Amino acid sequence: MTHSQGTDLHYDVLVIGSGAAGLATALRLADTLRVAVMSKGPLHEGCTFYAQGGISAVFDHQDSFDSHIADTLNAGAGLNHTDAVRLTVEGAPEAIAWLSELGVPFTRRSEPEHTDEYHLTREGGHSHRRVVHAADATGRGVETTLIERARAHPGISLLENHIAVDLITARKIAADGSDRVLGAYVLDRSSDHVMTLSARTVVLATGGASKVYLYTSNPDGASGDGIAMAWRAGCRVANMEFMQFHPTVLYEPRAKAFLISEALRGEGARLLLPDGTRFMQHFDPRGDLAPRDIVARAIDHEMKRLGIDNVHLDISHRPADFIREHFPNIHARCLSLGYDMTQGPIPVVPAAHYTCGGIVTDLDGRTDIEGLYALGEVACTGLHGANRLASNSLLECLVFAKTAAADIQQRHATPSPLPSPLPPWDDSQVSDSDEEVVVTHNWAELRRFMWDYVGIVRSSKRLRRALSRVDLLLAEIDEYYRHFRIGNNLVELRNLALVAKLIIVSALSRHESRGLHFTLDFPESDPTLEQCDTILSPDRTRPGFPPQVVSPVAKTQGDPP
Structure with missing residues (x-):
């Protein structure tokens, strides 16, 4: 069911964001609750659709949950919340099974006796092959499948080309209001009309903020909307200093920051200087398979040391058929720009890629405000710590969508009064801009x-x-x-x-x-800071909620915020 117009709409649950976290939550709720999913542009135009590598999950008999947990903790550099890590890792197989049942076309092993098993690849920071994927376009496979299911579900209303302006809370509309979310003001981009949407529950699944940087691998919508709205509403944020730079984005102006999957290095691709020499072994014993932060800093160091614009990534020593089979989309895109990765190296640079910090939540996705949840990249669950392990991002979206949906269902099982009529958006005192x-x-x-x-x-x-x-x-x-x-x-x-x-x-x-x-x-x-998060808390006593630094503070694992 699709709506393109309307004012003063009411839903049980308003999901702001249409990536893996938002759509997975909506699908898990829509059988019993009236759900709206809102996206700034077309439903698919978010980071999920462009994710290449895959979803990490333990399926290999030589692998284990403990190993996946250890790799995640190692990448997180002492700041992960172990309960969030264990919840996510142990929930991975069920998340993959759920997606498979929905129809996501995961790549299977080619051996005749193993065609019922997932093909697993390996990425930087992982000690085993555990990345389930759909060729080299996993995000596209996940997103298109979830969208198809959402469009077909009668309990889900889809609001495309709508951008949330601000959350509506009881505290905002009444001086003695409680910390409870009531809905959101939403700009209909097709008409420039600001709608008032009310909901008992609001789920922020708006993604990260990598567009704050000049160079990013993210699509245009990654502008930190959910984090900013939650902060203005009174939520704490944590670990915002940890912005992940993907080490390998194609250095080609025509490509608009086309990401080159970490899976290439997992399958043997080598990082090279312009003269063809390898350099990662000087920065980390894991060489080209070091975690992203180490690789990005190493590339940045070499570019500044040598005064070069990029380094190179070379997988041409692998058979051409292998490259085309495992990385068909990357190969085709590079070829269209004049780079044949089966014949030689391609130019790459780091670019802003992932926001590891975000809105403080508990293990059910609950924030500091009653009825407001945050899921996926917009949230800080404690999973990633100081650095996200490759292919744990889509996994976090799926696992926390399940826990949040269960918590929302439980809370909606107890009847509560509908939100009172909310005040409409007031633009009576403003004018059209002549200085865009x-x-x-x-x-x-x-x-x-x-x-x-x-x-x-x-x-x-x-x-x-x-x-x-x-x-x-x-x-x-x-x-x-x-x-x-x-x-x-x-x-x-x-x-x-x-x-x-x-x-x-x-x-x-x-x-x-x-x-x-x-x-x-x-x-x-x-x-002394190994078990400490950086938490910023809005100061309600001063206009504009300037940051009040509560930093770093000892973490409390497993407790609701």
Whole structure:
């Protein structure tokens, strides 16, 4: 069922985001609850669709849950929550089985006696082959299947081309209101009309914030919307300094940051300098199979040392048929741009890829606000710690969609009154903008200084410089927001600038280098911070909820936030 227009709509559950986390949650709820799934553009246009590598899960008899857990903890550099890691790892086989039952076309082994088994590949940081995949376009297989099921389900309403502007909470509309979510204001991009949607439960599944950087592997929608909305509503965020840079994105302007899957290195691809020499062995004993943070920093180091624009990735020593069979989409895309990966190396650079921090949640996806859940990349569940292990991202979406759906079902089993009629969006005091260039200019400036000052390698001086600039931008954006009618670009810019500040403040507050956060002023890890998260808490007593640093603080594993 699809709606394109409407005001003052009510649902049991409003899911904001249409990737794996959002759609999986909706499908698990829709048999008994009225669910709406909202996406900023077409349903498929999110990070899930573009995920190449796969989903990590233990199926090989030589592998084990304990091994997968150990690899995840090792990648997370001492900041993972062990209960979240175990929950996710042990829930992986069921998540894969659920997707298979829905019809996701996972690649099977080719041997006649093993065709009922999944073909497993290996990626950086994994000690075994445990990555289930659908050729080299796993995300496409998962997303298209989930969309097909959602479109066919009568209990799911689909709102495409709608962007959430802000959450509506009881505290916002009444001075004595409780911390409970009531719905959201939503901009219909086809009409520029702001709708009021009410819901007993709201699920944020909006993805990450990698678009805060000039170079990213993510699609355009990764603008940190859910994190920003949750912060403005009063939720804590954690570990925002840990932004993952994928080490291998094709260095080709025409490709618009086309990601080259880590699975290539898992199948033997080698990172090379322009003269053909390998270099990863100088940075980590695992060489080309080191975790992403180490590989990205190594590439960044070599590019700066040699003054080069890129390094190379070479898998041409493997048989051409093997490459075409295992990486058909990557091979075809590279070939269309003039690079034949069966014949020689391809140029690659690092790019912003994944937000490891996010909204603080418990193991059921619950946030600090009653009725508000956060799932997938937008959340900080404790799974990833200081660095995400490859192919644990889609897995987290699926496992936590299941736990959240179960919790939502249980809470809806007890009847509760419908939310009171919510106040409509008020734009009576604003006018149409005649200076849209302000938005464009601020957007470009934000992404440039975040790349230059808050990128793979940081320093306190660079971070303070970035903080000064983002404060100026936030003031200018707020002025613009209060005086002119909103549009998609302004909504995204407002969110992205706020998330940029959260990243900068978090990075300034961690006085060590750990995982994805590397600073020249504190190049070593501090053992006393190994079990500490960086948590920012909104200060309700001051306008605008400026960051109040509670950082780092000892984690409490397993407890609701």
